[in-house]
Amino acid sequence: MTNNKVKNKLYVPEPTARPGDEPDFSNLKIPKAGELPCPKIDVDQDEIAHFVDGMIRVLDEDGCAVGEWNPNLAVEELKRGLAYMVLVREFDARMLKAQRVGKTSFYMQSLGEEAVSVAHSLALEEDDMFFPTYRQQGLLVSRDYSLEKMICQLLGNKKDPVKGRQLPIMYSSNEKGKGYFSISGNLATQYIQAVGWAMAEAYKGTDNVTSAFVGDGATAEGDVHAAMIFASVYKAPVILNIVNNQWAISSHQYFAGGKSTTFARRGRGYGITGLRVDGNDYLAVYSASKWAANRVRAGLGAVVIEHVTYRAGAHSTSDDPSKYRPDGEAKAWPLGDPIDRLKHHLIKLGAWSEEEHKKLQEEKKKFVTKTYKKAESYGFGENHGLNIADMFTDLYEEMPLRIIRQRQKLGV
Ligand SMILES: Cc1ncc(C[n+]2csc(CCOP(=O)(O)OP(=O)(O)O)c2C)c(N)n1
Ligand SMILES: [Mg+2]
Incomplete structure (x- = not known):
């Protein structure tokens, strides 16, 4: 025995900045847009093993779409995606206000993360099934699900499709073409359910893809392990999305293991193909989602996608992020805002203008207000x-x- 033995010491990760500090994202390596090649969908996963450390990016700093991952969407398609993202943002803002004045008890926005759900949804097919978390309202909105029904769910009134039996924001829809599995408050349970659903689709011999979402924090749940191992062993036709928005309420993503590895790498450990994507780049999310869906649909097994993004708002209306993150962190986020970036791209293409954008925002706001008023007329609070x-x-x-x-x- 030597006497220079080192004593064990518990390591507790710290976020890069706390209130009072300057925001610090210097640890986030951001490759140039267009840097990664786009392989064929049947590529051997070992050949793209480095994708779990890189980042698929299409929109560059000047708003140009560059590289092999450019999905070359028609201008009308780009405008469609932009319109849905703006609608989600206006809807969130309105419902936040409704919560503040006591019309509903609780709300969760997806501010800054709209591209993840909207671009992913539009890259998949009508019969593909989603197993979302509470932060993917964009999946329903971009599938033209009734906004009125969503608001009735939030108000818990007589037109609430789940009859007041779920917490506000925990939507559910088995309508054809909407495919939005009931949200559960127990984090990550949807991940194993999605893999089971995908296995059933395989058993039935359909060509449907199942797409599951989980947050960075909830990847620490044991259910994620169970989902990954089943998805890998049975080559389940499933996309396992991990939305790394840097925070899990007040816990930094480092507490879920993000300091020592990327979340995309989680899949690799199970033998699942992994992609890592700039989650605030509409074109990159669209393209990576399409690639993953094509691969899954071709019977080549599950794909994990880590969407690197930032939760620009509070976790929920019951949270105050100024207690645990530095001022201005959202502004300092180096991947920008998904709506601004797509808008800028369309302007660069000569297909959009600031005036048209303002008009779009006003139009969506009006639509949300009108729909809100109608939904409220069916009841809220004690008069549900x-x-x-x-x-x-x-x-x-x-x-x-x-x-x-x-x-x-x-x-x-
Ligand atoms: C099993 C379980 N543990 C804890 C909670 C409480 N909780 C709700 S949301 C949340 C944070 C989740 O963060 P993340 O997975 O990163 O998703 P995000 O909210 O950032 O989208 C926690 C701890 C819960 N609902 N279920
Ligand atoms: Mg999170």
């Missing part, structure tokens, strides 16, 4: 108009005795 007895319906084929007793006690 819901049938209390519905609390007990649709849930059990055979109602357990204790629930029957609860219902009897309530007299409904």
Whole structure:
């Protein structure tokens, strides 16, 4: 035994900056747009092993689309994506206000992350199924799901499709072409459910892709391990999206393992193809999602996509990020804002202008306000108009005795 033995010391990661510090993103390596080649969809995953450390980027600093990952979308398609992102942002802003004045109890925005859900959704097909988290309202919006129904869910009124039985923002839709699996408050449960769903699609022999989402923080859940191992072993036709928005409420992504590895690398450990993408670059998200969907649909197994983005707003209306992140961190985020970047690109193409953009924002805002008013007319708060007895319906084929007793006690 030597006496220069080092004592064990528990390591606790610290975020790069705390309130009072200057925001610091110097550890984020950002390759130039267009740097990575776009391989054929049947490429051997070992040949693109380095993609989990790189970053697929298409839009450069001047707003030009460069490199092999450029999806070469028609101008009308770009404008469509922009319009959906603006609609999501206006919707978020309106609902945040509604929460502040007590019309609903809770809200979660996707500010700064709109490209992740909108571009991903538009790159997939109508019958593909989503297993989202609470931060992908853009999936529903870009599939033209009724905004009125979404607001009724948030207000928990008589037109709420889930009859007031879910927390606001926990939407659900089994309508054809909307495919938005009921959101669960228990983080990461949707990941294993998605893989099971994908395995069933494979068993049935459909050509549908299943797409699951999880946040950086929730990747620390054991369910993510179970999902990855099943997805890998059974070559499940599933895209496993990891939205790395840097924070999990007040925990920095380092607490979920982001300091020692990228989240895209998680898939590689299980033998799953991994891509890492600039999540604020609409074209890059679209292109990577399309590539992954094509690969999955061709029977070549699951793909993990890490979307590198930033949660520009608070975690939810129950959170105050000034307590744990430095002032101005969102502004200092080096990958910019997804709406601004796509707008800039369209202007660069000569297909858009600041005036047209303003008009689009006003138009969407008006639409949201009008829809909100209509939804509110169906009730909110104490005047929800819901049938209390519905609390007990649709849930059990055979109602357990204790629930029957609860219902009897309530007299409904
Ligand atoms: C199993 C479980 N643990 C903890 C929570 C509480 N919780 C809700 S959201 C959240 C943070 C999740 O962060 P992340 O996965 O990064 O997603 P983001 O909110 O950033 O989109 C936590 C801890 C929960 N809902 N479920
Ligand atoms: Mg997060």
